[in-house]
Amino acid sequence: MIRINCPFCGFRDHSEFTYGGDASIVFPDLDASSEAWIDAVFHRDNIDGVQRETWHHVHGCRMWVVVTRDTVTHEISAVEPAHQGIKLVLEAMTGLSSSDEDQQP
Amino acid sequence: MTGRRVSTGGLIDRERSLEFSWNGERLEGFGGDTLASALLANGKSVVGRSFKYHRPRGVMSAGVEESGALVTLGRAEWSDANVRATTQELYDGLVAKGQNAWPSVEFDLGSVNNLFGRFLAAGFYYKTFMGIPPLEWGTGTGAWMWYEKFIRKAAGMGRASRLPDPDKYEHAHDYCDVLVVGSGPAGEAAAIAAADKGLDVVLVEQDSMLGGDNLVVDTSQSPVSRLAHLESQGIRVMTRTTAFGIYDNLVVGLLERISDHLTDPPTYLPRQRFWTLRPRFIVLATGAIERHLAFGNNDRPGVMTAMAGRAYLNRFGVLVGDKVVVATTNDSAYEVAVDLHHAGAVVSLLDARAQVSSILTDVVQSIGIDLHLASAPLDIKGRRAVRRLLIAKSDGSSWRQAFSKECDSVLVSGGWSPVINLLSHRGVRPIWHRDNACFLAGPTDEFITVAGAAAGIWTKAGCIKSGENAGNIASSAINEKSLYKLSPTSIENSSWSNPIMPLYEIRESNKKLKSFVDFQHDVSAEDVRLAHREGYISVEHLKRYTTLGMATDGGKMGNVIGLALMAEAAGKEIPDIGATVFRPPYTPVSIGALSGRSTGKYFRPLRRTSLHNWNIAHGAVMVETGLWQRPWYYPQPGETLSEAYVREAETTRHSVGLCDVTSLGKISVQGPDASEFLNRIYTNPFAKLPIGKARYGIMLRDDGVVMDDGTTWRLTETDYFMTTTTAHAAQVMAWLEELLQTRWSDLRVHVTSVSDAWAGIAVAGPQSRAVLESNVDNTEDISNENFPFMGVREILLKDGTQCRIARISFSGELAYEVYVPADFGPHVMEKLWTTAKNFGGCLYGLEALGTLRIEKGHVTGAELDGRVTLEDAALGKMASPNKSFIGSTLSRRSELLREDRPQLVGIFPKDRMATFNAGSILKGATSVVECGDGWITAVTHSPELGHWIGIGFISGGRRAWLDKQVFSSDPVRNMDVEVEIVSPHMVDPDGVRLHG
Numbered sequence A: 001m002i003r004i005n006c007p008f009c010g011f012r013d014h015s016e017f018t019y020g021g022d023a024s025i026v027f028p029d030l031d032a033s034s035e036a037w038i039d040a041v042f043h044r045d046n047i048d049g050v051q052r053e054t055w056h057h058v059h060g061c062r063m064w065v066v067v068t069r070d071t072v073t074h075e076i077s078a079v080e081p082a083h084q085g086i087k088l089v090l091e092a093m094t095g096l097s098s099s100d101e102d103q104q105p
Numbered sequence B: 001m002t003g004r005r006v007s008t009g010g011l012i013d014r015e016r017s018l019e020f021s022w023n024g025e026r027l028e029g030f031g032g033d034t035l036a037s038a039l040l041a042n043g044k045s046v047v048g049r050s051f052k053y054h055r056p057r058g059v060m061s062a063g064v065e066e067s068g069a070l071v072t073l074g075r076a077e078w079s080d081a082n083v084r085a086t087t088q089e090l091y092d093g094l095v096a097k098g099q100n101a102w103p104s105v106e107f108d109l110g111s112v113n114n115l116f117g118r119f120l121a122a123g124f125y126y127k128t129f130m131g132i133p134p135l136e137w138g139t140g141t142g143a144w145m146w147y148e149k150f151i152r153k154a155a156g157m158g159r160a161s162r163l164p165d166p167d168k169y170e171h172a173h174d175y176c177d178v179l180v181v182g183s184g185p186a187g188e189a190a191a192i193a194a195a196d197k198g199l200d201v202v203l204v205e206q207d208s209m210l211g212g213d214n215l216v217v218d219t220s221q222s223p224v225s226r227l228a229h230l231e232s233q234g235i236r237v238m239t240r241t242t243a244f245g246i247y248d249n250l251v252v253g254l255l256e257r258i259s260d261h262l263t264d265p266p267t268y269l270p271r272q273r274f275w276t277l278r279p280r281f282i283v284l285a286t287g288a289i290e291r292h293l294a295f296g297n298n299d300r301p302g303v304m305t306a307m308a309g310r311a312y313l314n315r316f317g318v319l320v321g322d323k324v325v326v327a328t329t330n331d332s333a334y335e336v337a338v339d340l341h342h343a344g345a346v347v348s349l350l351d352a353r354a355q356v357s358s359i360l361t362d363v364v365q366s367i368g369i370d371l372h373l374a375s376a377p378l379d380i381k382g383r384r385a386v387r388r389l390l391i392a393k394s395d396g397s398s399w400r401q402a403f404s405k406e407c408d409s410v411l412v413s414g415g416w417s418p419v420i421n422l423l424s425h426r427g428v429r430p431i432w433h434r435d436n437a438c439f440l441a442g443p444t445d446e447f448i449t450v451a452g453a454a455a456g457i458w459t460k461a462g463c464i465k466s467g468e469n470a471g472n473i474a475s476s477a478i479n480e481k482s483l484y485k486l487s488p489t490s491i492e493n494s495s496w497s498n499p500i501m502p503l504y505e506i507r508e509s510n511k512k513l514k515s516f517v518d519f520q521h522d523v524s525a526e527d528v529r530l531a532h533r534e535g536y537i538s539v540e541h542l543k544r545y546t547t548l549g550m551a552t553d554g555g556k557m558g559n560v561i562g563l564a565l566m567a568e569a570a571g572k573e574i575p576d577i578g579a580t581v582f583r584p585p586y587t588p589v590s591i592g593a594l595s596g597r598s599t600g601k602y603f604r605p606l607r608r609t610s611l612h613n614w615n616i617a618h619g620a621v622m623v624e625t626g627l628w629q630r631p632w633y634y635p636q637p638g639e640t641l642s643e644a645y646v647r648e649a650e651t652t653r654h655s656v657g658l659c660d661v662t663s664l665g666k667i668s669v670q671g672p673d674a675s676e677f678l679n680r681i682y683t684n685p686f687a688k689l690p691i692g693k694a695r696y697g698i699m700l701r702d703d704g705v706v707m708d709d710g711t712t713w714r715l716t717e718t719d720y721f722m723t724t725t726t727a728h729a730a731q732v733m734a735w736l737e738e739l740l741q742t743r744w745s746d747l748r749v750h751v752t753s754v755s756d757a758w759a760g761i762a763v764a765g766p767q768s769r770a771v772l773e774s775n776v777d778n779t780e781d782i783s784n785e786n787f788p789f790m791g792v793r794e795i796l797l798k799d800g801t802q803c804r805i806a807r808i809s810f811s812g813e814l815a816y817e818v819y820v821p822a823d824f825g826p827h828v829m830e831k832l833w834t835t836a837k838n839f840g841g842c843l844y845g846l847e848a849l850g851t852l853r854i855e856k857g858h859v860t861g862a863e864l865d866g867r868v869t870l871e872d873a874a875l876g877k878m879a880s881p882n883k884s885f886i887g888s889t890l891s892r893r894s895e896l897l898r899e900d901r902p903q904l905v906g907i908f909p910k911d912r913m914a915t916f917n918a919g920s921i922l923k924g925a926t927s928v929v930e931c932g933d934g935w936i937t938a939v940t941h942s943p944e945l946g947h948w949i950g951i952g953f954i955s956g957g958r959r960a961w962l963d964k965q966v967f968s969s970d971p972v973r974n975m976d977v978e979v980e981i982v983s984p985h986m987v988d989p990d991g992v993r994l995h996g
């Protein structure tokens, strides 16, 4: 069981979350070319190592978070809110960026 | 072997006599016995029959690694197969029987398999029945099928009960700072050291008693006082609890056996409890398992590990034999010989090593034990019991038969294998330790450390020291929050005074002996060599070909010997052969414990609408749709499903029908940018939806395929009420959250699921307006002018109940959807129903709802199956050409625009009296080629048209099949019906009724 340190709820089992996908994808504008959309929707690197990915705390706070995870060891080095505005507010409140926090349960 | 109870000693309660049944015979044991110790005390030596050859087997160990004494416990639905008698605590009234034998383990007709032993060697199944060329080319599988029945019957373990499991199981969750696995000297020291540092410690012990090795070698402190001491330190102790697996991020699976040892467990207790424990640090003090040696007939009842012989004596007060040969490759068995000698047995000690220090030899020789150096067991005489042991002497390079000894039991110590299984679960590779002739755990980056015999430390003082170290390491790792790299801790005096001899098999060259490596699967030393001769080089292949290590013990007894023999055959060293990986669970976990309370009707949650009881009270027959319970149909007395739904659909089209639509998903979309948001996610325009209006909308996925549909109502400038299909409600909610949080953080929109907050009632049919009019004060509110098609209004009923009503229609009739706060659902339904009855109305369920929507060609989940585009579903006009939306770009991919894609059509039987089935294939040719030309998603009898109709998809749509023959083909039911492809809008295609 992977344990994810939700920035809003604390450490929770991954069974409370659903996996989203590759968080490094920047989705193009809605009117962008089909090449840009095909690249965003279908083309993925199969990363053997550290990857940023989205997870949804669907049985918790229902926030989407960005998890930095090693796909080989499942070691998680950072968990941040996916929403940029909320991320800034959280950092201002806690005085540190969530990636600085201890990730060991 | 003739085991017997000695008069004193042991950790058994001689005051508490327990009666149990073994193969129908009534026997007695004592409190504190295991089933194995009680059987031995009663002189029962043959307790099982082996897997392939039905060889008689006795008790071979005193622990979880047991491979001989596997029995079936209990009767009928309570029966539990392959229970290890060595770990099953005895209780009053226990019922057990031998397995894999007929008529009994004592006299088993199946043992004729033994005579054909050479035919059942490694790879037997693969070689014999996969076609014997050249006569049986192509018939191999058939021959195998024929033989398999008999072989499977003859080879096997116990049989599982076919009845439902009558026991209850529980799931539980917990956290701690440090988990210590094992309560022997190392585990106890580790737990106390960690607790001293103020840490929250959980200590788990698979045995019923605390103490580990102490239960065998030092019974001076009672398990009860150990428990009291540990608990006084604040340590949480769990006995009868196995840590069976370690998973990612140190999540540990524990199986706690709550009532497997009780005669009449209280009904409130579960049988077992499955724990998910989340420690911050783990200390593995899991000990080591004594190895056997491979020699002739080393599986005879009466052969067991040396430690087991000592455990039966010191813990259970049972002497396993009167004439005992102890055979060893290391120092550990000397104390065994001494203890058995003092208990009155005539003991001979064989040490395979030629040289051993006199300090050790004096210990045994001074009390008259017959010691032979450079000697080892070669072969056993006696079929159902040990009668004589042939003994070989080594000249330094080979073994030769030298002499024999009459004896009734042989206790073997072939070295020790540290229990590193749990680290193996974490992907930690074992490393061969030549000096100790065993595998030790390799390094790990995780917060796990190993202590005691599990780390290859063989002295009690060394184990205690290493346990203390482990407790301190746990504390500093947690406090410093740094990754702790496991490094071998050097502990003085941790090993035996004489080095172990790396010996795994004793045989004379040129002589074939039946010597077993894996007892449970009857894998012999010859099988391993045969696999090597046939080219199996990889350990993993060897394992599968011979089935070595694949029995219920998971290779605890045989793996290392198998590897050693493989290495020898290949002329290599063990580390060069590799090591097999252990997988969870460490010991078997019952399926019941895995499922816990999630069985039967508790398998998944049930969702009921607030109208559920009202529906039942009004005669609804319910149906499951996903988790929801929904009304299926409301039969009148004597009515069948078909009669009921046809009546309901007909009544709705001609007067009025009421339907519970509460299960639809409902999402509140709020915020200054809500209009912009909806305009992006729906294919049709939403930016200019007026307040007080609803609009039907379709969402696509990014890839251009339809995701869901529903209506969205504009309540105020910034407040929308969205409905989704029942099936996709959760998916749509998560999708909206994803878009707002990960892609469009700049949009000021909040979405809230309000599905459970509202009850929904569809009022459909020409009389629906009249029904509402009778229930409101101001009927002007309901007029066609004030409340037009797609209008939304907040309306007060006569009694003051506030409703949110939209004039929308799924049935194609004049219709409304009435929403009220969920708790008001039954009340409002009652009001509407009272009126509807006066208009000759009806209640209708899901089946009639299906009829109404099929007649109109409205799509639902059956059609929107994740492969369908707007064009496919005949909804192309729903895509706005004037804006971009989610999926708009990719929906224009050339492949999605092909003319020959399957498109939504209506289907009539050519012969209007004929019926056909949903799920059928549509085809133009007379025989089905590949997957045909299309498929039928739904059918119904249409009361409006007076015959059966359906909808489905067919390649190219209606235009492509105008003048061609089409068949609905149902190969499973062997039914071909000629059909006609028509427009999906089969009733009122111009939508005249909607606007009535």
Ligand SMILES: [Zn+2]
Pocket (backbone or CB within 6 Å): A006, A007, A008, A009, A010, A057, A060, A061, A062, A063
């Ligand atoms: Zn959360």
